[in-house]
Amino acid sequence: MSEVQHVISSAHLSIEKIEKILKTNVRLKLSEDSIKKIKKCRKYLDLKLKRGDEVFYGINTGFGSLCNTVISKKDLSQLQENLVMSHACGLGDEVEHDIVKLMLLLKIQGLSLGYSGIALETIQRLIDFYNNDIMPVVYQQGSLGASGDLAPLAHISLPLLGKGYVDFDGKRRKAKDVLEELNWEPIVLNSKEGLALLNGTQFMSAHAVWSLIKANHLSEFADLVGTMSLEGFDGRSSSFAEAVHLVRPHRGQLETARNIRKYLEGSELINQDKVNVQDPYSFRCMPQVHGASKDVIDYVWGVVEIEINSVTDNPTIFPDEDMIISAGNFHGQPLALSLDNLAIAIAELGSISERRIYKLISGTRGLPPFLVANPGLNSGFMIPQYSAASVVSKNKQLCTPSSVDTIDSSNGQEDHVSMGANAATKTLEVIKNVEKIIGVELFTATQALEFRKPLKSSEYIESLIIEFRKLVPFVGDDKIMHDEMEKSRVFVQDFEF
16 A cells, blocks of 8 residues: 655645644655746756855845855855754753644745745755654744744754754654664755745744644533533523524634534433523623634634745745845744734633633532532542632733734844744643643533433533543542543543544
8 A cells, every 4th residue: 555645735735634644644745846846946046146246145145134244155055054053042841743743844835835945855854854753852942933933943954964863763862873874964055045944934833733723622622511511500501592693693602602502402401490590601601702712713723824835934036037035924923913812712711611610619509519429528629620720820821922022133133023932832831721721621510410410411411421431430539639630631632523
């Protein structure tokens, strides 16, 4: 059987397609059209430099505020190697492998469009790294999100030159040793190639894609677990009637209400007579709150899909127009603003989730205090709510926008930066935090539903509870709750709709 491949081309690359590529572990291959464009652009640049003495930023000049320092032709290759080495200034925690792999994919995609002057051999080596799961060691801190993601992309690029470190076959190894083992020669960079590798928004974009995939999943699960909490709290279904939402038809609001109605179909609990005339906002306003977050996810999704199908390095080379233009497509402002917005939207899913947890342990509507049969001797679900509240508070701190900040760099030449890389890493942290909060709500809601027996929820929810109970049992007496909370988080993360 032939290998499953994804052909890199100028065709639109969607986030859904990326998710499939990552899940199925396909191998990458350049299309013939991409190969043709890459070769054409490289040939044009070589001829342009050979025929004249024209000065082009970063190709035969220094970088940043050194842009007026002209470099001799004999030193152009060394200039690019020096660029990669000197810019490998990452700090902090390492970037997880899934995102490093995404960075490789997105860098290959951008370079393949044929406006960067990259050599075919260089982009092919990036593909070799991707296909063989050779993951460069990259760090979370160091990018200002303008001039591209210079520091993290330098760490992606070092191993091409036989420098730096990679993770390969489960081990941390020197890149030069891996290249020798595979009989690969280190890449010798041509003019402009180091700049093509380092300029670009692939650190921000990879985090954005990964965050959106997770955010979309969390948004769906929030509707589901919110429905379970509604039933555990003996709430009403009237707030989700279609007529209510058609007169305020935000797309996300309509979708959330529709999801909740679907999850309630056939439920005995929701159809029993209700004592309470009205439910707290955290229950009856789920369509409005969850829905607003869905609308933000949709907006950011569109921004990110434009970004990952774009040329974001600099200068940009246009062979057909005989132009080499130094501009600013590396500036991460569209991503910075969008990621700040996404972080806030996902944090709100966690905030309203924690409020539902709080109501479920309150000892009202026929539920025992803290959801245990013998409260006092047992603390029950008292402290899981504390933990969720702590994480909600942490997210509030993380949601201070990164994009409103800037700082002067490169002696004032780079005088406005996006801070999109900081927006990217904190957004992913917010999303991971909300996975924890939603996990605590699932843990709490299933406990509450036990006290509603023998009445049952819908067939869909009852089947989910059966699967959940294989991992997390009903809590009769106090136990170490951390273990059950962690299992709940993993269940949320791995659940497939």
